[in-house]
Amino acid sequence: MLDVDYRWPSAARAWLDLPADVRADMVTAGAQSWQEIFDGRATYNKQWRLARPPVMDETSLGVLNAVCDRLAQLIFEACRRRAGTAGELRRLLGVPDGETRLLDDDEPLTEALLEAFRPDVLLSDGLPRVVEYNIDSSLGGAFDADTTVRRFVEVYRRRGLTDRIRLEAAPSAVDRRFAAIRSGLSLAEGARVAMLLDFDAEYPGLDDPERFIRVLAPVVERATAFGLDLVIAPVSQLTVDDRSHLVARGAPVDGVFRLFVPNRVTPSAGVDALETALAAGTVPMWVSAAAWLIANKAAFAWLWDDADDLPAVDRDLVHRYVPRTWTLTPDLLDRAVADQRDLVSKPADGSAGVDVLIGRECDADTWRDGVRRAAERGGFILQQYVRADDVPLDFVHIETGETVSADVPYSIAPYLFGREPAGACIRTGFPGCDAVLNLARGVLLSGLLVVD
Known part of the structure; x- marks a missing residue:
């Protein structure tokens, strides 16, 4: 318990x-x-x-x-x-x-x-x-x-x-992910699965795709222990055959999982091909892009809005472990300005610290102007500073x-x-x-x- x-x-x-x-x-x-x-x-x-x-x-x-x-x-x-x-x-x-x-x-x-x-x-x-x-x-x-x-x-x-x-590594994330992929997609032994990357994204090493793929060779080897034939493929190079089956690195695949964010992937014919195959139902993807919506930080504000109506143990869990969070709207601007040192402004669908403002690290003008623009633009949250x-x-x-x-x-x-x-x-x-x-x-x- x-x-x-x-x-x-x-x-x-x-x-x-x-x-x-x-x-x-x-x-x-x-x-x-x-x-x-x-x-x-x-x-x-x-x-x-x-x-x-x-x-x-x-x-x-x-x-x-x-x-x-x-x-x-x-x-x-x-x-x-x-x-x-x-x-x-x-x-x-x-x-x-x-x-x-x-x-x-x-x-x-x-x-x-x-x-x-x-x-x-x-x-x-x-x-x-x-x-x-x-x-x-x-x-x-x-x-x-x-x-x-x-x-x-x-x-x-x-x-x-x-x-x-006793000095042990925590359980392997790589291994547990492969087990979850095979189970989640109900794949047969030896299924060919593509790990999709956006090599035009910002991440150390992506500027040299072939070297990056070589570095990931141990991941390909680990996949075989879980009955998967893994290929690492740039999402931009995907195609579909005449039956709308997805083709990666020269052959059709039985499933895919992506290591790129679906709202910032670089547009390409390969992304279009992946959408075509998904719409046709010819390839399963682990996991659905709808998961990215569940991760939207607005859900933190909803969680706090609902907390008092939850069972006591869940209410206490939210109150203890989740910082107080609000959807940033114009009617919160006065509170945001008054409580600057205790607040953070974040884009609800953002990552990597982009467009995040930490109140106590800003001067008053920068904070006031930043939260006003965020409130007018929409899609931001206000969160208690931790x-x-x-x-x-x-x-x-x-x-x-x-x-x-x-x-x-x-x-x-x-x-x-x-x-x-x-x-x-x-x-x-x-x-x-x-x-x-x-x-x-x-x-x-x-x-x-x-x-x-």
Whole structure:
């Protein structure tokens, strides 16, 4: 049963509970092996690498996964109370027709849309607060998080550290996703599945598609363990044959899953081909583009609007773990201006920190003008500011090899695929970083190390 009132230990507790000599040896091992550990991993940071991964105890991770799973259901139910189909939800959200590619307006909203989700969680005064919810197949970071933490553990194993104390990577997001894809699409053994990427998007490494595909070779190998013949394909190069079957890398595919956002994919003949095949029903996609609508941050405001009518345990879950959120409308402008230091303005369908305004980081004129434009434009939310706790981590300086300990903010993004926990992507700050944690600002990615 979900423990809503779980007493969370400090974020540093799991690390500090390890023996001091083990901690010192872990940092030394990571600092000496950082090139091996982070080879090919996504980051724009040219100065720092983690000397060790973030650590969480097994019990706390289990409670966090349970909280996140229930909140995803509550978000879906808030949408479902207001709309029965993807088209009804799209119109309610004010999303223009055609802006979300691959969307079928007539599709009923069902819990199949919860096959893949990853909330963004900040620790504030020791309490996890879910500030955004990514519900879609286009969840980045899984391979990088998996690979990084497993390389750390392998380095520890070679040095005998895992013989001295339990140090394990969290469950593999890559593996759990493949299991969910095969089950969710009811695919036969050996089914040919295309992983679709938009190589014109902003992400480290996409400027060299063939090298990026080579880096992902281990993912292709892992898929075979789950009975899938995986091909990695640029979405722009898809075609359809004379029977409207989707063709990727020279042959038809039995299913697809996408790693691009459906409202920002680069227009191309390949995207048109994918839409044709989906409309013809000749290829299933994991997951439907309607999931992207469920992830709209307006659902956070709806969740708060409905909270007092929910069962007590669900109401308390929302109040404790979700920051207060409102749809940003002109009648909220006076409150927004008066409470500037305690608020954040966000586009409801945005990501990567684009067009986000943090009240306490703006001067009064910038904040007032920004929230006014957002209210007039529509499609924005106003959310209670969540101050991220600084957590102690250890870093290695790329040029000098020096190790540095620093208290930095980090976010925890637990993956759940097919409603099963699948590790987490940890985005950490670095010495001298600012408060916004995304790749464009040099954030470092890691998986999660689990201890007793």
